[in-house]
Amino acid sequence: MNSIVVKDLRHSYNGTVAVDGISFNVAQGEIFGLLGPNGAGKTTTTEILVGLKKRKAGLVEVLGFDPSDQDEELKSRIGVQLQIPSLFQRLTVKELLNLFATFYPDPLNIEEVIEKVGLQDKTKTISMKLSGGQLQRLSVALALVSNGDLIFLDEPTTGLDPQARRGLWDVIENLKKEGKTVFLTTHYMDEAEKLCDRVAIIDYGKVIALSSPNDLIKSNFTEQALEFDVEADQKAFLHEKLPSVSKIEFNEDKATVYTQDVTKTVAELLAITDNGFRLKSFTVRSASLEDVFLKLTGRRIR
Amino acid sequence: MKIFFGLLKAHFKDITRDKTVIFWFFLFPLIIVLMYGAIFSEGSYGTMSSGSFDQTFNLSLSAPSTSTAAIIFENIPVFAITRVDKDLALQNLNDNNTDVAVIVEEDSGKEIVSVHYNSDQNSMGFFVANFIKQVLTEADLQMSNVTRRYEVKEIAKEIDSLRMIDYLLPGILAMALMQLGLFGSMQFVSYRERHITKRLALAPISKASFLSSEVLLRLMMGLVQGVLILSLGFLIYKVPINGSLASIFGIIVLGSMVFISLGYFLCSFTHTSEAAMGVIQIIQFPMMFLSGIFFPMSFLPSSLRPIVKALPLTYLGDGMRQIILGVSGEFSMLTNVSVLMGWFVVTFFLAVKSFRWE
């Protein structure tokens, strides 16, 4: 069962192509991440899926509805957090949550939602007096209060402090446990790697990768990296003593060596320590989703 | 229904917590009342010079042949005089065949000039009476006699006199309703500009419930303005409130509806609050000064009258004055209500046609 079906979706703004024929499905109950550099078309896609924008071409189905039909039943079954929170400025956190709770047939208890996003001591603050991160959390809370089957989150953790981010990860994982489907966009690869069952990486409006984070890493990086300190006169000698290594990079007094077989390379390293070589600040690092992202898009994020 | 009241409450809080809204919509009209009250509470329009009249006034005059006052009147170009006897003069006034009935009687070398008028007849008699008073006082001064030759008595029927503040108060209420309707709609522009309408469009609520809650709130604010302005006028300046509550309520609602729809219509052409502000200013400023809410229409040159007669505020001001004071006005009440209804239907239709949610 798919909660979202997107086939060859296209959208442009007066000639500027923002979404250029993307296709993906989101299964019911999964956490799906849409990743991509600034301007890749994430927000445009999200806004088409929730019915805010009319697509120029392609097929879109959300919970079996076409979102451009503006069906009230569909709207009552999705909760949405937009990238830019826009709310009545002079209503308090609690008043806004109460207002949104009246919109939905089966809303969550607002006290619970307030606690989930950690706004307990701000319930009586009007939204224009919240800090950026607090406003962001309120915006997420308004998506949650709908108690919808499908929750859309456009950069839910941008601007949050590390603790609040982790708190929100728990909230999102709990949504999954409750059987809800989550569609999120993010710039944080660690977040996508931790939360998402599957991710789509888009760039210039096209899908350039679509898979689970692990598969993406495995298919793009078969090697692991070992890092350690090295002295200048030992650099040449490493090449000769480490046959299992495919590539060595030096960065000042740090060496990074890439290998398919970590055990063998470590054994070779230990062997040369007998010849006066000392292994310092040794780490083994596997490739991360961030490496995949950088490799595929060729750009740093943010 | 739950959603509608939820939105109504949200609008209410969002608006009333904005100090500038409270000031412009509630305090500002009251300040105008107090300001005008302080300046004009004793004054009347009769003190204005005759230069601005370009209408003739009918005088039924009864005076002895020796009366010098009668000669003065005959030399005033704006007076169309009919010489009759005293009874007929008063009869003419009763039948509304004349603006004023002037009875001149001689009494030990003095001329007693009684100016009779119906205070509810276009309010004109009142201005003529004051004009006569001024003219004769000046004549007295020019004679430089120590003893005064003329004594003017003003005899108004029904309402004792319509003071300037009486005339102005309904006009101020009409102005306040216009501003509430026009500037109030800017709230929607700012919701649109700040994407609040977009956020609400994601929820399963109808746009109609959002808009109707906004309109209802505006109507309620209009009624509050009415209560505040009328109470202040009544309590401080003893402005007579003769209309029934139901009819006052009715004209406030009708007037608000006209300007609320006009406001939404104007706002649908603008993208930002600043632009909306500009458009509304362009519309409301001339309207305020050309609509006769602050002075009788006859004070304006006749070349401007067609414009004046096209403005909805003219009819709201006139209707408001008639209903509140219980006097008759420039137009019949039927005309006022039909013109306002017409404006409402047209602006409502245009507002719906041109409406933009985003």
Ligand SMILES: Nc1ncnc2c1ncn2[C@@H]1O[C@H](COP(=O)(O)OP(=O)(O)OP(=O)(O)O)[C@@H](O)[C@H]1O
């Ligand atoms: N309203 C608009 N009018 C014109 N162009 C737009 C509009 N909104 C977005 N765009 C353009 O469409 C492209 C995609 O924008 P979009 O907001 O979908 O990107 P995004 O992936 O969400 O980026 P970000 O990571 O910065 O949020 C961009 O090039 C942007 O400039």
Ligand SMILES: [Mg+2]
């Ligand atoms: Mg975006």
